[in-house]
Amino acid sequence: MREGRLLAAIARRFAYGSSSCIHTAAETSGSAKEAVAAAFQKPPLPPKIRLTWGRVLTGTLLGAVIAGGAYVGTRDEATISAWTFEAAKYINPLFRLLDPENAHKVAIWASSHCLCPRETRPDPPVLEVSVWGRTFSNPVGLAAGFDKNAEAVEGLLGIGFGFMEVGSVTPVPQEGNPKPRVFRLPEQGAIINRYGFNSEGIVAVAKRLGAQHGKRRMAETVNSAITTNTEQRVLGGKAGPGILGVNLGKNKTSEDAAADYVQGVHTLSQYADYLVINVSSPNTPGLRKLQGRKQLKDLIKKVLAARDEMQWGEEGPPPLLVKIAPDLSKQDLADIAAVALSLRLDGLIIANTTVSRPDSVIGLVHADEMGGLSGKPLFTLSTEVLREMYQLTWGKIPLVGCGGISSGEEAYVKIRAGATLVQLYTTFAYEGPALIPRIKAELAACLERDGFKSAQEAIGADHR
Known part of the structure; x- marks a missing residue:
């Protein structure tokens, strides 16, 4: 019984990345073989997602913002400034x-x-x-x-x-x-x-x-108000x-x-x-x-x-x-x-x-x-x-x-x-x-x- 449960858990994690993603009868079957077979059964399909151009565009823009944010977060202001001016060369035409x-x-x-x-x-x-x-x-x-x-x-x-x-x-x-x-x-x-x-x-x-x-x-x-150097130019x-x-x-x-x-x-x-x-x-x-x-x-x-x-x-x-x-x-x-x-x-x-x-x-x-x-x-x-x-x-x-x-x-x-x-x-x-x-x-x-x-x-x- 214990071996069956262990094999079922391993199989589920391997197949789907998380043991919480599926629930089968393997845990109570008493058979390792049945547990493994049940673990590899396809989970129920989620409701069909309808892709639209709006969703595709939104996802693309969101990805660009996230990627841009990650890029900015790893570069100093001077580098970012140089990069934006370089990008302008391709936009201006x-x-x-x-x-x-x-x-x-x-x-x-x-x-x-x-x-x-x-x-x-x-x-x-x-x-x-x-x-x-x-x-x-x-x-x-x-x-x-x-x-x-x-x-x-x-x-x-x-x-x-x-x-x-x-x-x-x-x-x-x-x-x-x-x-x-x-x-x-x-x-x-x-x-x-x-x-x-x-x-x-x-x-x-x-x-x-x-x-x-x-x-x-x-x-x-x-x-x-915030500067301590009154002689700053x-x-x-x-x-x-x-x-x-x-x-x-x-x-x-x-x-x-x-x-x-x-x-x-x-x-x-x-x-x-x-x-x-x-x-x-x-x-x-x-x-x-x-x-x-x-x-x-x-x-x-x-x-x-x-x-x-x-x-x-x-x-x-x-x-x-x-x-x-x-x-x-x-x-x-x-x-x-x-x-x-x-x-x-x-x-x-x-x-x-x-x-x-x-x-x-x-x-x-x-x-x-x-x-x-x-x-x-x-x-x-x-x-x-x-x-x-x-x-x-x-x-x-x-x-x-x-x-x-x-x-x-x-x-x-x-x-x-x-x-x-x-x-x-x-x-x-x-x-x-x-x-x-x-x-x-x-x-x-x-x-x-x-x-x-x-x-x-x-x-x-x-x-x-």
């Missing part, structure tokens, strides 16, 4: 399957929901730059035009930009130009757009930036771990451009680490005429007065910059330099998109579309304008180099030509988040190769 404007909307949505990679690795110390009393962990920024309505500030700064610019923001909401208005020239890594300052307006943008500013202040309060600005610029535009139907920019200053400057007057978009009729010597001088005076009449704390008012076009004559550039020096402008962004069509894009599909051309074909032209403006201003005014940058080497060329900071847009639209750590690593390598201890040392090196 999917955006090219969409219409350019729809792809732009999806990218903003993903960034606003923090579905993009987050950089947790510190920037190389060699990339640090100080200007306008602010410290940038790196000089690589996102140009205006990508996040027009300040929908994704936290997510985009989290990718690893040293700074970013929202806008252009107009006082009153406007749709912009009719669609289609964005065109890819993939052979040259270029884009032509004629958006025409499509904007949700300053009220909507102020609401978003106000919420972001509140989160930043709350985080600072918590950090100051904090990188970043009003929006978080990065500097935030607000780019101001005018409404298409507005007859008083200065009033539009003043309204933007009054409403949005409290949330900005720096302000930009955009007078160089080719897609708003008459806007580029504001770059004339007299018009620009009158405009800047009014905007500066509006900014300075507001009450500011110890850090003072946000710096004021002007964004100019790359299609200006030498006389136009000389006039702008004279105005900037005489009014002690805080900086110039060089440059916006071009209405010209370099030989490299002639004959390509969409090359004849109206609008501003950006991307790789703009690099040489915008860098030449940057170099000339540095000479015209004697290196006394900080310059932001924008236009055609697609590598760390090209960012380095801009800095040597006179740029304190650089901005990206089109190449970021093509390559996605993976571009940012690559371009910073390449820039750091260029600086170290040529013996510069910091990016600050390399500014304007070609002129020395």
Whole structure:
């Protein structure tokens, strides 16, 4: 009897992994042979499970989450950050399957929901730059035009930009130009757009930036309460771990451009680490005429007065910059330099998109579309304008180099030509988040190769 029971238990455990899974008559049969036979009988079948795509998908996602959690649990933050940026390389090409404007909307949505990679690795110390009393962990920024309505500030700064610019923001909401208005020239890594300052307006943008500013202040309060090092240095600005610029535009139907920019200053400057007057978009009729010597001088005076009449704390008012076009004559550039020096402008962004069509894009599909051309074909032209403006201003005014940058080497060329900071847009639209750590690593390598201890040392090196 005992032998029968023992053999039955062993058989059950071997066959099904647990003696509790089955109950047979073997325990009371009194025969070892009968007990073994009973143990190997098939257990009753469970109720038939109906598999559906919903259940399969749920199971797959659950498995992915569990596997991802296990992976994350065995790796440090730097490793995870590197892995997510690497994964982004394979995801970003999917955006090219969409219409350019729809792809732009999806990218903003993903960034606003923090579905993009987050950089947790510190920037190389060699990339640090100080200007306008602010410290940038790196000089690589996102140009205006990508996040027009300040929908994704936290997510985009989290990718690893040293700074970013929202806008252009107009006082009153406007749709912009009719669609289609964005065109890819993939052979040259270029884009032509004629958006025409499509904007949700300053009220909507102020609401978003106000919420972001509140989160930043709350985080600072918590950090100051828990830290014991009162002298710790904090990188970043009003929006978080990065500097935030607000780019101001005018409404298409507005007859008083200065009033539009003043309204933007009054409403949005409290949330900005720096302000930009955009007078160089080719897609708003008459806007580029504001770059004339007299018009620009009158405009800047009014905007500066509006900014300075507001009450500011110890850090003072946000710096004021002007964004100019790359299609200006030498006389136009000389006039702008004279105005900037005489009014002690805080900086110039060089440059916006071009209405010209370099030989490299002639004959390509969409090359004849109206609008501003950006991307790789703009690099040489915008860098030449940057170099000339540095000479015209004697290196006394900080310059932001924008236009055609697609590598760390090209960012380095801009800095040597006179740029304190650089901005990206089109190449970021093509390559996605993976571009940012690559371009910073390449820039750091260029600086170290040529013996510069910091990016600050390399500014304007070609002129020395």
